[in-house]
Amino acid sequence: MHRFPDHLLRGHANFMAGRYIREKDRYRELAASGQNPTTMIIACCDSRAAPEMIFDAEPGELFVLRNVANLVPTYQPDGGQHGTSAGIEFAVKALGIANIVVMGHGRCGGIKAALSPDSSPLDDGDFIGKWMSMLGGLPEQVGQNGLMTAGERQTALERISIRNSIHNLRTFPYVAELEAAGKLAVHGAWFDISTGELWIMDAQSGDFIRPNL
Template identity: 85%
Template sequence: MPMHRFPDHLLKGHANFMAGRYAREKDRIRDLASEGQKPSTMIIACCDSRAAPEMIFDAGPGELFVLRNVANLVPTYQPDAGQHGTSAAIEFAVKALGIANIVVMGHGRCGGIKAALDAKFSPLDEGDFIGKWMSMLGDLPEQLGQNTLLTDGERQRAMERISIRNSIRNLRTFPYVAELEAAGNLQVHGAWFDISTGELWVMDSDSGDFVRPEI
């Protein structure tokens, strides 16, 4: 097997981190190393490199517990499903870290959502992991696709937001999430980030509508 050099841009980035942020926040980072993490908020976000929660929320080390997967999906509670990274992360955040807030955050121009809406989508590989993962949405993409009055862009944005509501519904099938939320010890939120404008839209807990928050 040929030898490969570690990517230069990552090495330079780490050097900048050590000279900049690490130097400024050295004491805080060392405290986190010795005392452990105590974030109050979990963000379930997409893998998309343009929608990094730490950047969007200007968060420092130890402030957010971040889970990222394709299209920020949450499965239903399935103890016998075998290996499941998303469910494991939720379990750890809630049961071990005592998270007070869980935010399911989608974003505009999501590739996973686009694939789910594309009736002619061809698997990238014979394993079709993307297709199987996005099947978690059930027939929601098909239902939305039947509305011929929507443009492709409108359909995609609607599906991105519907998917967030669907993931929140699935999240509440986790017994400990439902129990803690009912007791007022955990809050579940939805959010949608516009990559182009940088705008954040949050889901109203009563109506389910996405609105621009007032600070």
């Protein structure tokens, strides 16, 4: 039988000796009373872009949903991508989330795959290809721009994809209704792994800008 990974056991031991000791009361309160986060983060499952670390979050502070390339499907109650949709439904309808942030990141493998349609799939099932097809013709439109470098095209599609996911998020009736009523805010963000910088999408123009605290 395979052993449970030693580095995970060591990490848990460090957690118990450090952060858990410091925040023991908070964990016990969360266990007793349940979670009550105010912000949902829809992020990529890339191991280099963990929202809890990026936002220096406390336990129970963020409701995080991660998938390949932080994509949001359109509202499809009769079919479609139920995993992501179920997370959105629970966050909005059960937890009463006040903010939803769609956060992309630089050097995203899913976006790179979408820009390389001729590359061989990792497996015959090609789940990644099917998942990324949610972007429709956007990869082709960006990929055809010969005036941009490969890196510029990837960054462009990473950010366009965030705007596309926000558009899809608003097809969920309860999201649109709550946003119109001023009870829910939808945001876009892009994280640069190399520099640690966070770029925020302007709600009016759609441009990504560096925030000033």
